[in-house]
Amino acid sequence: MTTATLATPNQAKPAKQKVILCEGNEAAALGVALARPDMVAVYPITPQSSLVEHVAKLIADGRMDADIVDAEGEHSVLSVLQGAALAGARTYTATCGPGLAFMFEPYFRTSGMRLPIVMSIVTRDGITPQSVWGGHQDAMTVREVGWVQVYCETVQEVLDTTIMAFKIAEHHDVMLPVNVCLDGNYLSYGTSRVELPDQAEVDAFMGVKDVNWHVALDPLRPMAVDPLTGGSGGKGPSTFVRYRKGQCRGMQNSLRVIEEVHEEWAQRFGRRFAPLVEEYRMDGADYAIMTLGSMTGAAKDAIDEARDAGKRVGLIKIKTFSPFPVEALLKSLAKVQALGVVDRSVGFRWNCGPMYQETMGVLYRLGRHVPSMSFIGGLAGADITVGHFHRVIEATEKLPSSPAPSEPVWLNEKD
Amino acid sequence: MYEVRFHGRGGQGAVTAASMLASALLEEGKYAVSIPSFGFERRGAPVVSFLRCSDREIRQLTNIYTPDCLICVDPTLAKSVDIFSGLKPGGTLVQATHKPLAEVVIADTVGVVGLCDAIGIALEVFKRPITNTIMLGAFAKTTGVVSLEALKRSLEESDFRDAGLAQNLIALERGYNETTVHTIERRVAA
Numbered sequence: 001m002t003t004a005t006l007a008t009p010n011q012a013k014p015a016k017q018k019v020i021l022c023e024g025n026e027a028a029a030l031g032v033a034l035a036r037p038d039m040v041a042v043y044p045i046t047p048q049s050s051l052v053e054h055v056a057k058l059i060a061d062g063r064m065d066a067d068i069v070d071a072e073g074e075h076s077v078l079s080v081l082q083g084a085a086l087a088g089a090r091t092y093t094a095t096c097g098p099g100l101a102f103m104f105e106p107y108f109r110t111s112g113m114r115l116p117i118v119m120s121i122v123t124r125d126g127i128t129p130q131s132v133w134g135g136h137q138d139a140m141t142v143r144e145v146g147w148v149q150v151y152c153e154t155v156q157e158v159l160d161t162t163i164m165a166f167k168i169a170e171h172h173d174v175m176l177p178v179n180v181c182l183d184g185n186y187l188s189y190g191t192s193r194v195e196l197p198d199q200a201e202v203d204a205f206m207g208v209k210d211v212n213w214h215v216a217l218d219p220l221r222p223m224a225v226d227p228l229t230g231g232s233g234g235k236g237p238s239t240f241v242r243y244r245k246g247q248c249r250g251m252q253n254s255l256r257v258i259e260e261v262h263e264e265w266a267q268r269f270g271r272r273f274a275p276l277v278e279e280y281r282m283d284g285a286d287y288a289i290m291t292l293g294s295m296t297g298a299a300k301d302a303i304d305e306a307r308d309a310g311k312r313v314g315l316i317k318i319k320t321f322s323p324f325p326v327e328a329l330l331k332s333l334a335k336v337q338a339l340g341v342v343d344r345s346v347g348f349r350w351n352c353g354p355m356y357q358e359t360m361g362v363l364y365r366l367g368r369h370v371p372s373m374s375f376i377g378g379l380a381g382a383d384i385t386v387g388h389f390h391r392v393i394e395a396t397e398k399l400p401s402s403p404a405p406s407e408p409v410w411l412n413e414k415d
Numbered sequence: 416m417y418e419v420r421f422h423g424r425g426g427q428g429a430v431t432a433a434s435m436l437a438s439a440l441l442e443e444g445k446y447a448v449s450i451p452s453f454g455f456e457r458r459g460a461p462v463v464s465f466l467r468c469s470d471r472e473i474r475q476l477t478n479i480y481t482p483d484c485l486i487c488v489d490p491t492l493a494k495s496v497d498i499f500s501g502l503k504p505g506g507t508l509v510q511a512t513h514k515p516l517a518e519v520v521i522a523d524t525v526g527v528v529g530l531c532d533a534i535g536i537a538l539e540v541f542k543r544p545i546t547n548t549i550m551l552g553a554f555a556k557t558t559g560v561v562s563l564e565a566l567k568r569s570l571e572e573s574d575f576r577d578a579g580l581a582q583n584l585i586a587l588e589r590g591y592n593e594t595t596v597h598t599i600e601r602r603v604a605a
Contacts, residue, residue: 019441021434021437021438021441021447023434154476183476186450186476186477187476189450189451190448190449190450190476191433191434191437191448191449191450192437192446192447192448192449192473193441193446193447193448294476296474297473297474297475297476297477298474298475298476298477300474301474301475383477383478384477385475385477385478385480386475386477
């Protein structure tokens with residue numbers, strides 16, 4: 001045997017991984033523990049609560065070596081982590097819904113200061129009307145604040161993506177906070193089979209911690225952080241633009257880094273997740289439906305049934321929502337003649353789903369008209385079933401020959 | 416795909432039971448997903464939880480509307496909730512009750528019934544009417560979908576809030592041994 005035939009990382013068989021059963025919130029907590037953060041700060045809120053409870057238990061049981069701060073509210077949670085991140089710590093928290101709203105002031109500041117904090121959003125619908133259940137409204141509401149936001153489809157993807165998020169956030173070409181979004185209820189409390197990566201393998205994947213000291217406070221290298229900028233005189237305006245352009249560059253760089261990190265993950269652990277946009281059964285598809293998050297499993301089952309019935313339909317799933325993966329999505333949209341987009345939240349300004357609205361911008365770049373429709377379902381814990389997706393497929397199939405409705409279709413309106 | 420819907424009241428452990436059953440099925444090399452229904456978790460209020468199992472990966476993370484089997488861990492629930500909604504024709508009911516078959520209300524869709532005096536057993540074992548592990552034993556006896564051994568191993572890995580492992584293992588075994596299984600014969604009119 002020559003050295004040329006030795007296994008490369010590409011061909012290496014992934015190490016055997018322990019199989020466990022756990023809910024999405026526990027999977028996120030286990031992912032956090034494997035990524036070895038230095039500090040977490042928490043404030044529980046439904047449906048995120050069991051996630052931070054699992055984190056607290058892992059620390060209490062000695063399975064995770066991190067400092068934990070049980071703060072008095074979410075505004076303090078993120079402020080505490082900003083201080084820790086500025087001191088070079090790897091940091092983590094989780095929140096959702098009203099907790100995210102209460103966190104908004106430091107939330108905006110975090111991306112501006114280029115702090116690579118990882119935060120799970122266990123997505124929850126917006127209030128009011130009162131509801132404590134899942135929906136993407138919370139994460140969608142803050143999609144324009146400069147955080148990288150990725151959405152998970154399965155419990156396994158929650159665990160794996162939570163680990164990858166630290167590597168993406170801390171990459172020197174990115175240096176941005178990352179939200180790992182997991183659907184409240186269906187993913188947070190749904191239990192399924194999960195392969196638990198080995199700690200040594202994760203350590204090798206993460207590599208030696210490489211603090212980017214340009215944002216970290218260090219008594220040996222004193223500097224000012226977050227200077228006063230802006231205004232209309234002196235270097236104020238140009239400094240502010242430099243900061244904002246840097247954030248935008250970090251966001252665009254993250255598209256590449258997200259792909260690289262997912263590829264490395266697939267090689268090391270044998271699990272391949274589409275990093276930006278996933279195509280499912282798009283070969284020969286005349287039209288497609290678009291999904292986000294945990295609804296995708298039922299949608300894939302519906303696509304299989306529709307294909308068996310002879311329908312030429314495929315599925316496009318978005319994983320990375322912020323930054324919006326324009327180029328990757330363009331390639332997928334180029335294949336179809338009609339499109340139905342299913343959102344789990346409401347875009348009040350355009351009277352459609354937010355993902356639909358974003359996709360309209362990409363369709364414009366395609367340079368030809370693709371008839372399309374917005375569907376809104378799964379709000380406030382409502383279910384989106386295989387049956388609902390058959391309705392989406394049937395309505396989308398008719399689009400080329402009938403006028404697209406100006407209103408969104410509310411999938412659970414008559415449930 | 417085999418789909419189970421659990422019916423219980425908050426505090427009886429219907430959600431935990433679905434998770435323990437999923438874990439036992441995993442032991443046996445199957446894929447299993449369990450999802451609790453979403454309500455305000457109050458003791459005594461009707462709750463449901465769902466479990467899917469399959470030899471293949473399960474993708475849909477949704478509630479269950481047409482179950483193959485119902486596990487009702489509370490004897491009084493059927494008075495206030497339509498537990499039979501959507502049950503597949505010829506489906507299975509595993510019911511906690513001390514009544515004989517003739518006195519149990521059963522929908523036309525039910526083909527197999529497992530009856531277990533789970534409250535009676537629970538009061539003896541736990542001194543409290545917590546029936547979930549007993550009814551897992553009843554489910555194993557009625558359907559054979561999961562083995563008693565796999566359920567035991569699943570319990571051994573669970574964290575119990577209201578009782579110890581030893582008590583729950585006794586409860587599981589008694590649920591299995593003290594369940595009567597009945598096949599419902601329906602004559603089609605000539």
